Amino acid sequence: MEKEILTDREVLLLRRKLDLLLRTGKLLMESAADTNRIERNMKRVAAFMGIPEEKLHLDIRWTMIMVNVSDETHSFSKFQKCEKHGINMTTITEVSHLSWKAIEQDYSLDQYEEELERIARKPRNYMPYLVAIGAGFACGGFCKLFGCDWIAFLFASICAFVGFRIRARCIEFGINVYMSIAIAAFGATCLAYASSFSGLSSTPYQPLLACALFIVPGVPLINFVDDMIDNHLLVGITRAANTMMMVGAMTFGIAFAMRVLVMNDIEIDHKFSELSMVPHDPYYVYAIAAAIAAMGFSMIFNIQRRLLWVVALGGIIAVCTRNFVNFELGYGPVIGSFMGSFVVSLIAVKAVHWFDVPNHVLTIPSVIPMIPGVLMYRSLFAFINLHGVIGEVTNAFANGINSALIILCISLGVAVPNIFARRYIAKDRQRYLEEELEKRRQRGKFIEW
Numbered sequence: 001m002e003k004e005i006l007t008d009r010e011v012l013l014l015r016r017k018l019d020l021l022l023r024t025g026k027l028l029m030e031s032a033a034d035t036n037r038i039e040r041n042m043k044r045v046a047a048f049m050g051i052p053e054e055k056l057h058l059d060i061r062w063t064m065i066m067v068n069v070s071d072e073t074h075s076f077s078k079f080q081k082c083e084k085h086g087i088n089m090t091t092i093t094e095v096s097h098l099s100w101k102a103i104e105q106d107y108s109l110d111q112y113e114e115e116l117e118r119i120a121r122k123p124r125n126y127m128p129y130l131v132a133i134g135a136g137f138a139c140g141g142f143c144k145l146f147g148c149d150w151i152a153f154l155f156a157s158i159c160a161f162v163g164f165r166i167r168a169r170c171i172e173f174g175i176n177v178y179m180s181i182a183i184a185a186f187g188a189t190c191l192a193y194a195s196s197f198s199g200l201s202s203t204p205y206q207p208l209l210a211c212a213l214f215i216v217p218g219v220p221l222i223n224f225v226d227d228m229i230d231n232h233l234l235v236g237i238t239r240a241a242n243t244m245m246m247v248g249a250m251t252f253g254i255a256f257a258m259r260v261l262v263m264n265d266i267e268i269d270h271k272f273s274e275l276s277m278v279p280h281d282p283y284y285v286y287a288i289a290a291a292i293a294a295m296g297f298s299m300i301f302n303i304q305r306r307l308l309w310v311v312a313l314g315g316i317i318a319v320c321t322r323n324f325v326n327f328e329l330g331y332g333p334v335i336g337s338f339m340g341s342f343v344v345s346l347i348a349v350k351a352v353h354w355f356d357v358p359n360h361v362l363t364i365p366s367v368i369p370m371i372p373g374v375l376m377y378r379s380l381f382a383f384i385n386l387h388g389v390i391g392e393v394t395n396a397f398a399n400g401i402n403s404a405l406i407i408l409c410i411s412l413g414v415a416v417p418n419i420f421a422r423r424y425i426a427k428d429r430q431r432y433l434e435e436e437l438e439k440r441r442q443r444g445k446f447i448e449w
Helices: 008-029 035-048 089-104 109-121 128-145 150-172 177-195 206-210 218-229 233-260 265-274 283-300 305-328 332-355 359-370 373-384 392-443
Strands: 056-060 064-070 075-081
Touching (some): 008 064, 008 109, 035 056, 035 089, 089 109, 128 206, 150 206, 177 206, 177 233, 218 233, 218 359, 218 392, 233 373, 305 359, 332 392, 373 392
């Protein structure tokens, strides 16, 4: 028998549900959630709204989310544009919690919309200048990991703080995101170069390596690997392109600074080539530097204050594991970086239940301190200073490929345990979801379209 035509009221109700569903997906996409998480959360919210999964069709892209609900008789579609991409780990956590609470506590659509609006309007956990200070110390931590002294650590922190504020002001003035990154990298590099003439530090060139690393797009990069492994190829490729644009803008800013300041290219390049990548400080110094860098990036990513010490501990575990595998066991920086991020991600599979947060909230800030800044800059300066000498291109490519492999292995180390764990956890979550939906039916709170 043919299904009856829906009334105007039923159509309006369904369109409101689709609108709330799209707003949920938009909030997650604009907060830098990976595509698999966005899809899982949207399907859970659809289940809360009584939309069967077999009638729901989602198409998630970087700039647009599309949803369609259809059966043999009806078909309804809506689109939602995603424009203001940033990183907000607190929002990702709270939307995930809301999707479960709505089912467990029998939320009405009005209650759900009110909570969603509250999450969207919620101010960030840290004031802008506090975030800039965190970004500064994060780059200072990087500098210390590269082997600088504490004076250079301070110089790198100040330069990164200024660069971070320059980028924020440029974005406020409406300047293009990538141009803002280039201007920030230029300003931070100029200041770091000026600090090398102070004569106060025995390692004056290390701040040049670290002062712009707050720009390094670790979250988009790890999400790119996640999306590609999960077969969300289109979003993954877009995230990769965005990452390349950010790195390219940072490179342009640094290269432009070198040309404007008429740096002694041969001397600078020589100094960077001399920088040792072998730890010469005790492990506890690297542990302190890793904790500072991890907490600084956590503030940029807007992680809850209660988790700062957890992320600091994760950074210590990641860096010390990396150094142990690399130098003590002799497996090199690529395998060392993979093992560092793998161990942290493996621990996070269990820790997410202790702290009730998504996996990436704990893992991504913890592994950021392993970014191979020395190799990246060696490659960058080698390409900038090509003079036609035999072996220059080989050296530049060798450093570039090594840094790319390390970054890829960091991303894989984070993604692999999470993806395998998700396959086991998904069954329990699905069973729990079906049980909760059945309870709602028994309470008479569930109306299926």
